[in-house]
Amino acid sequence: MAPNPATPNPATPSDAVLPDAAAPDTDTPPDAPAPDAPARALTRACIAAAALRVLARDGLAGLSMRKVAAEVGVKAASLYWHVRNKEELLDLLNDALVAGAEIPPRTGDWRAQYLEYGRRYRALLLATRDAARIVAGRLATGPHILAVLEDQLDRLRGAGFTDADAAMASYLLSAYVQGFVLQEQSPLSAAEAAGATRGEVARAAGEVFRTLPAETHPNLVALAADLTDPDMDARFEFGLHRLADGLATLLPTPRQTPGQEPR
Numbered sequence: 001m002a003p004n005p006a007t008p009n010p011a012t013p014s015d016a017v018l019p020d021a022a023a024p025d026t027d028t029p030p031d032a033p034a035p036d037a038p039a040r041a042l043t044r045a046c047i048a049a050a051a052l053r054v055l056a057r058d059g060l061a062g063l064s065m066r067k068v069a070a071e072v073g074v075k076a077a078s079l080y081w082h083v084r085n086k087e088e089l090l091d092l093l094n095d096a097l098v099a100g101a102e103i104p105p106r107t108g109d110w111r112a113q114y115l116e117y118g119r120r121y122r123a124l125l126l127a128t129r130d131a132a133r134i135v136a137g138r139l140a141t142g143p144h145i146l147a148v149l150e151d152q153l154d155r156l157r158g159a160g161f162t163d164a165d166a167a168m169a170s171y172l173l174s175a176y177v178q179g180f181v182l183q184e185q186s187p188l189s190a191a192e193a194a195g196a197t198r199g200e201v202a203r204a205a206g207e208v209f210r211t212l213p214a215e216t217h218p219n220l221v222a223l224a225a226d227l228t229d230p231d232m233d234a235r236f237e238f239g240l241h242r243l244a245d246g247l248a249t250l251l252p253t254p255r256q257t258p259g260q261e262p263r
Contacts, residue, residue: 095142
């Protein structure tokens, strides 16, 4: 959950403290009327909660300022007094997605905590339609994300990582989880988009691989089952553990005492 990247069951942020950056008059579209009483009573937390409802119903492609305004009962022009445009709305959603996120317990084992952060972030994104498309590549500066990031960096630095390595480790975790979930939330093929299950699509692909000519595609034939295994949890855990394995090599090796056997 690092900058230019960011637990399960994201809370609806109806009472969350979100970035307080209401647009000043100079940033309001020229044709936007002065807000009426309902529009003035809106909060960015209320807008974020409404946007999450629209997202769940219509997906990212169907998310619009007009639909969010209708969800909270105001005209679209009035919404611009609180959120300047759709990109700012996505920034708001980026932070709202982690409102109420549970921080993993401190166990003293950096690796176990790092793995748990990855698992919770994946669960968080999977719980919201198109969440990975919203957060991927978006600069994270909202208060909820910053709180998670501060905790994450504190643990990594406390484990002995250099400042640069701690920052990179946090970024890589976010990038890995976001990329993985982006694939999970995208159709595998036209068949899945048309209603087939992921398991059905994977089995069909496996059959294609198995029936290829072995003389030209020996590896695809031999690994057909492994390549098309639909167990996404196992795939995620494999990558997550390999990421932690690589980071572990960056930690300083404890100094050996005389007579101590090397590990």
